[in-house]
Amino acid sequence: MQSLDALAREAVALAGGGSPVDEVARQMQICNACRYCETFCAVFPAMTRRLEFGAGDVHYLANLCHNCGACLHACQYAPPHEFAVNVPRAMAQVRRETYAEYAWPRAFGALYRRNGLVLALATAGGLALFLVLLLASRGTLGHAPLAGDFYAIFPHAMLGWMFGAAFLFATLALAIGAARFWRGQAPGPVSGGAVAEAARNALALTYLDGGHGDGCNEEDDAFTLARRRWHHFTFYGFLLCFAATCVATLYHYGLGRPAPYPLTSLPVLLGTLGGIGLLVGPAGLMWLNLRRHPLHGDPRQRPMDRAFTVLLFATSLTGLALLALRGTGAMALLLAIHLGTVLALFLTLPYGKFAHAVYRVAALLKYQVERRQASRLQLGSD
Numbered sequence: 001m002q003s004l005d006a007l008a009r010e011a012v013a014l015a016g017g018g019s020p021v022d023e024v025a026r027q028m029q030i031c032n033a034c035r036y037c038e039t040f041c042a043v044f045p046a047m048t049r050r051l052e053f054g055a056g057d058v059h060y061l062a063n064l065c066h067n068c069g070a071c072l073h074a075c076q077y078a079p080p081h082e083f084a085v086n087v088p089r090a091m092a093q094v095r096r097e098t099y100a101e102y103a104w105p106r107a108f109g110a111l112y113r114r115n116g117l118v119l120a121l122a123t124a125g126g127l128a129l130f131l132v133l134l135l136a137s138r139g140t141l142g143h144a145p146l147a148g149d150f151y152a153i154f155p156h157a158m159l160g161w162m163f164g165a166a167f168l169f170a171t172l173a174l175a176i177g178a179a180r181f182w183r184g185q186a187p188g189p190v191s192g193g194a195v196a197e198a199a200r201n202a203l204a205l206t207y208l209d210g211g212h213g214d215g216c217n218e219e220d221d222a223f224t225l226a227r228r229r230w231h232h233f234t235f236y237g238f239l240l241c242f243a244a245t246c247v248a249t250l251y252h253y254g255l256g257r258p259a260p261y262p263l264t265s266l267p268v269l270l271g272t273l274g275g276i277g278l279l280v281g282p283a284g285l286m287w288l289n290l291r292r293h294p295l296h297g298d299p300r301q302r303p304m305d306r307a308f309t310v311l312l313f314a315t316s317l318t319g320l321a322l323l324a325l326r327g328t329g330a331m332a333l334l335l336a337i338h339l340g341t342v343l344a345l346f347l348t349l350p351y352g353k354f355a356h357a358v359y360r361v362a363a364l365l366k367y368q369v370e371r372r373q374a375s376r377l378q379l380g381s382d
C-alpha cells in the first residue's frame with residue numbers, strides 16, 4: 001500500500017482535472033489512507049473494502065453519502081488545504097450524474113441539469129391545464145357553494161385516468177432507474193436481515209446522525225438533529241397523504257362511497273395529518289437549506305433541492321386550503337390549483353430530487369448485503 005504522502009501527491013497532481021467520478025476516486029484514495037472518519041457513516045466502512053474506485057463503486061458510495069457534512073468539518077485536508085478534500089460536495093456531484101445516467105427514458109436524464117426551471121414550467125403547465133379545464137366545463141372560476149362535491153367540477157373518471165397514468169408513469173420510470181443501478185452493482189444474494197436493516201436505516205435516517213447520535217452539520221461545525229427531524233415530518237407527511245389517497249380510492253371503488261368525506265373520516269384525518277407534516281417539514285428543510293455551509297453539497301443542485309421542497313410545500317398548502325374552503329364558492333378554483341400542483345409533482349417525481357429516495361435506499365441495501373460478506377481485503381473495520 002502507498003503512503004499517505006505519496007497518495008496525496010499523486011492526488012494533487014490529478015485534482016480538478018477529471019470527471020465527478022474521477023474526483024470521488026481521487027478523494028477516496030486519500031481517505032482510504034487517512035481513515036480518520038471511519039466511524040462517521042456507512043461510506044467509510046464501505047470504502048475500506050476497496051483499493052480501486054471504478055464508476056460502479058463511486059455511484060454506490062455517492063448514494064450512500066447523506067451529505068451530513070461531518071467529514072468536511074473534521075478533515076485536515078479540506079479546502080483551503082491543497083488536497084482540497086470535500087467528500088460531501090464530490091459525492092453530491094456524482095449523485096446527479098447517477099440520476100441522469102440511469103434515467104428512463106434515457107433522454108429525460110437531461111431534465112436533472114436545469115431541474116429548478118423544469119419544475120417551475122411543469123407547475124405552470126399543470127395549473128394552466130386545470131384552469132382551462134375549469135373554464136371549459138363551467139365557463140367561470142367561481143360558483144354557488146356545492147357542499148364540497150369535487151366531481152361536480154371534474155368528473156371522477158377523468159381524474160382517475162389522468163392521475164393514475166401520471167402515477168404509473170412515475171413509478172415505472174423510478175423502478176427502471178433503480179433496476180439499472182442495481183444491475184450495475186451486482187451485490188450478491190439479498191437476505192431478509194439485510195432488507196430489514198436497510199429499511200430501518202432509511203426510515204430512521206440513521207446516517208444523518210454524524211456517527212455519534214448528535215446529528216449533522218448545517219451552517220457550521222455544530223451538530224444538530226434538525227435536518228433529520230424536518231425530513232421525518234416531510235417523509236412521513238408524504239406517506240400519510242399517499243395513504244389518504246389510497247384509502248379514498250378504496251372507499252370509492254370498494255365501498256361505493258364517493259367524496260366528499262366528513263372531517264372525522266379516515267381519508268380526511270390521514271390527509272390532514274399528512275398535509276400538516278408536509279407543510280412544516282419542507283418549511284424546516286428550506287430554512288436549513290438557505291443557511292447551509294457554502295462548502296456542503298453541490299451549489300449547482302440547489303435549484304433542484306429548493307424547487308422540489310417548494311413544490312411539496314405548495315401541494316400540502318393548496319390541499320389544506322381546499323379542505324378548509326371546500327364548502328364555499330371558491331372550491332372549484334382551489335381544486336384546479338391543487339390538482340395542477342399535484343399533477344406537476346407526479347410528472348416530475350422521477351426527474352428531480354425525489355430520485356434520491358430510490359437510489360439511497362438501493363445503496364443502503366447494497367451496504368447491508370456487502371457488510372454480511374467477508375471483505376476480500378481484510379483491512380477495514382467492517
Ligand code: HEM
Pocket residue numbers: 065066067202203205208231234235238282285286288289305306308309312353354356357358360361
Ligand atoms: C426512504 C428514503 C429517503 C431517504 C434515505 C432520504 C434521505 C435524504 C437525505 C440524506 C437528505 C439530505 C441530503 C440531501 O440533500 O440529499 C434528504 C433530503 C431531502 N429529502 Fe429525502 N430521503 C428519502 C425520502 C424522501 C421523500 C419520500 C421525500 C419527500 C417526498 C424526501 C424529501 C426530501 C427533501 C425535500 C430534501 C431536501 C432537503 C434539503 O435540500 O435541504 N425524501 N433526503
Ligand code: SF4
Pocket residue numbers: 030031032034035036037038071072074075076077078085087
Ligand atoms: S475526509 Fe479527510 S479526515 Fe476524513 S478520512 Fe477523508 S481525508 Fe481523512
Ligand code: SF4
Pocket residue numbers: 037040041042043044064065066067068069070071072087088091207
Ligand atoms: S458527508 Fe456525512 S454521510 Fe457523507 S461521507 Fe461525509 S460523513 Fe459520510
